[in-house]
Amino acid sequence: MINQVDLMAVVEKHRNNGVVVPTMTGSRGWNAVSNNKDRDIPLGGAMGKASSFALGVALAQPDLKVFVFDGDGSLLMNLGTLVTVAEKAPKNFYHFVLENGVYAVTGGQPIPGVDKLSFAGMAKEAGYAAAYEFDDLEDFASRADEVLEAEGPVFICFKTTPEIQNEPIGLRPASGVKPTRVAIKDLMADLGV
Amino acid sequence: MAQQALLSPEAVIEEFNKNGVTHVVYLPDSETNWMYQLMQADHTLDLIPVSREGESIAIAAGLIAGGKKPVVLIQNTGMLESGDSIRGIAKDCQMPVVMLVGYRGWTRHGPTPDSAARYTEPTLRAWEVPYYLIEHDEDASRITAAFDDAARSSGPVAVLVGDEYHGFNR
Ligand SMILES: Cc1ncc(C[n+]2csc(CCOP(=O)(O)OP(=O)(O)O)c2C)c(N)n1
Ligand SMILES: [Mg+2]
Numbered sequence: 157m158i159n160q161v162d163l164m165a166v167v168e169k170h171r172n173n174g175v176v177v178p179t180m181t182g183s184r185g186w187n188a189v190s191n192n193k194d195r196d197i198p199l200g201g202a203m204g205k206a207s208s209f210a211l212g213v214a215l216a217q218p219d220l221k222v223f224v225f226d227g228d229g230s231l232l233m234n235l236g237t238l239v240t241v242a243e244k245a246p247k248n249f250y251h252f253v254l255e256n257g258v259y260a261v262t263g264g265q266p267i268p269g270v271d272k273l274s275f276a277g278m279a280k281e282a283g284y285a286a287a288y289e290f291d292d293l294e295d296f297a298s299r300a301d302e303v304l305e306a307e308g309p310v311f312i313c314f315k316t317t318p319e320i321q322n323e324p325i326g327l328r329p330a331s332g333v334k335p336t337r338v339a340i341k342d343l344m345a346d347l348g349v
Numbered sequence: 350m351a352q353q354a355l356l357s358p359e360a361v362i363e364e365f366n367k368n369g370v371t372h373v374v375y376l377p378d379s380e381t382n383w384m385y386q387l388m389q390a391d392h393t394l395d396l397i398p399v400s401r402e403g404e405s406i407a408i409a410a411g412l413i414a415g416g417k418k419p420v421v422l423i424q425n426t427g428m429l430e431s432g433d434s435i436r437g438i439a440k441d442c443q444m445p446v447v448m449l450v451g452y453r454g455w456t457r458h459g460p461t462p463d464s465a466a467r468y469t470e471p472t473l474r475a476w477e478v479p480y481y482l483i484e485h486d487e488d489a490s491r492i493t494a495a496f497d498d499a500a501r502s503s504g505p506v507a508v509l510v511g512d513e514y515h516g517f518n519r
Contacts, residue, residue: 199438202437205434208407208411213411213412214415215415216416217416240399
């Protein structure tokens with residue numbers, strides 16, 4: 157099992173000037189490690205659609221790498237995205253799913269199919285250029301150069317420890333994550349578009 | 350009275366070109382096949398087929414964030430499916446997403462038996478999405494009005510394609 161913030165610290169070293177689209181508990185984790193917040197688009201406003209938004213950015217900016225930190229429950233809500241992405245096959249698209257087995261934001265209820273399905277298997281069969289699964293951070297870190305330099309669309313399933321949120325919404329500490337609307341404006345200004 | 354010209358796919362694509370559209374994010378309906386062939390032949394338009402319509406709103410928003418000018422082309426059935434994306438991305442993130450929506454079941458005469466048609470306009474009003482109706486070539490300039498409206502209001506705008514029997518076909 158992988159700690160998601162430790163994982164994100166490894167990815168941050170490889171992002172260069174790439175755009176990063178995290179969602180759900182991943183947004184908070186990414187916010188803790190990101191060194192280039194003008195190129196981060198935390199997107200939770202429409203559950204499941206982070207990868208779709210990221211696909212649009214990747215197609216608009218083919219010279220920039222785009223990294224998505226999807227949730228497993230989120231990806232289940234939009235499985236067709238795997239086929240849509242594979243059809244357009246952007247070479248600059250890196251799709252990560254944090255498979256923690258649960259809906260962590262809503263209290264840790266298990267996702268359907270946990271322990272039966274294979275996200276990497278689905279991505280591979282949908283037609284991604286490459287699909288991997290890691291449950292050990294060292295394994296990933298030792299191959300990160302190779303995997304994150306490979307031509308996309310690349311899919312990586314990370315088996316992560318859930319960071320379950322159980323407090324009532326009003327009592328949760330502020331995440332410090334930018335509203336998506338503001339993040340998009342900052343990205344557009346940074347890209348000069 | 351002479352029959353009015355129907356809405357031709359050429360008039361729609363001319364509007365796309367006039368507005369600098371770069372990408373068409375779409376899921377076909379039975380009325381758009383001829384339009385599809387014409388779009389494929391137009392090399393200024395990059396086509397993005399989706400598996401389910403909700404994706405189209407998010408993809409279009411991502412394209413806008415990356416500096417492109419997309420248009421979404423879906424049926425009203427698919428628009429109804431896209432509600433959470435229209436709300437949570439196009440509306441809440443103030444993205445000027447223009448959607449051309451095939452108005453399945455639309456009719457000017459007699460009853461409207463198709464619930465897809467009956468739900469379309471009340472739903473758009475509930476979602477606070479402005480919309481324009483186009484039926485004939487003379488209405489095509491309303492596509493430009495929709496792009497202007499989306500830019501001015503920083504939000505989604507729908508163009509309902511209410512061409513009763515004929516759709517985008519010849
Ligand atoms: C369409 C929709 N259904 C349900 C919810 C409620 N909801 C908010 S977060 C969440 C769980 C997200 O799970 P996952 O994608 O696995 O991310 P994690 O919380 O595990 O990081 C749910 C179900 C929602 N926001 N939108
Ligand atoms: Mg989860």
